[in-house]
Amino acid sequence: MLRVEGLFTEYPNERGEIVKAAQDVTFSVPEGQLFTLLGPSGCGKTTTLRSIAGLEKPRLGEIAVGERVVYSSQKGVFVTPNRRGFGMVFQSYAIWPHMNVMQNAAFPLEVGEKKLTRQQIREKVMRVLTAVQLDHLADREATKLSGGQQQRLTIARALSHEPEILCLDEFSIAIDPVTTMRIEDVLKELRKEITIILVTNLVQQARRLADRTMFLWNGEVVELGTNEVVFSDSPRSRKTYEYVNGIFG
DSSP, rough: OOOEEEOOOOOOOOTTTTTEEEEEEEEEEOTEEEEEEEOOOTSHHHHHHHHHHHHSOEEEEEEEEETEHHHHHHHHEEOOHHHTTEEOOOOSOOTTTTTTTTHHHHHHHHHSSSSSHHHHHHHHHHHHHHHHHHHHGTTTTTTOOOHHHHHHHHHHHHTTTOOOOEEESSSTTTOOOOOOHHHHHHHHHHHSSSEEEEEEEEEHHHHHHOOOEEEEEEEEEEEEEHHHHTTTSSSHHHHHHHHTTOOOO
């Protein structure tokens, strides 16, 4: 269970004004669910995801996985990203251009605290490459992959160290619809084994993938529930209904 309670994240913009990116964001995600943070650009969904991953430090709140607290303003706890055990997939592919597919996916295992043999690393990497349908390209230079293949490689790299939670930040922003659907199929399979937190501004993507969806607006949680409720004709908030139906935003 991922638990986020009372999260406040603020930062100054280029004019020195305080941007209230997350305001009292509270939610939980049971193990094995695919949970979507949905909303327009600037609503606070990426800030919330980065706070979960440890890439941003909130001003207030608490984040925990099970009984393990990874951030707490009250308790003075801040676990660094590399010690949280989460996988992160960014909008950009962020692959290592001087490495092949196998080496890219193996990198987190080779620099991790747990010492593994070459054979153990290879077995783990081939398992995740198979999951994202790249096992037949293990020896190919990463820069010679298509855009969609590179994005699948970043997912494999995030999975190679067997994270408790996989965080994805608008993974489909730079790839074509056909490739997006293929990666969505991969995520549907992965959700059987791992908790997934997905940031997206695409209503149909959230509708297709999520077990539950949280809709954010101006840093605040406007709607939180199952897809049957969030995408129904009568969600709790009028803003949700308008966004889902393309009336604004």
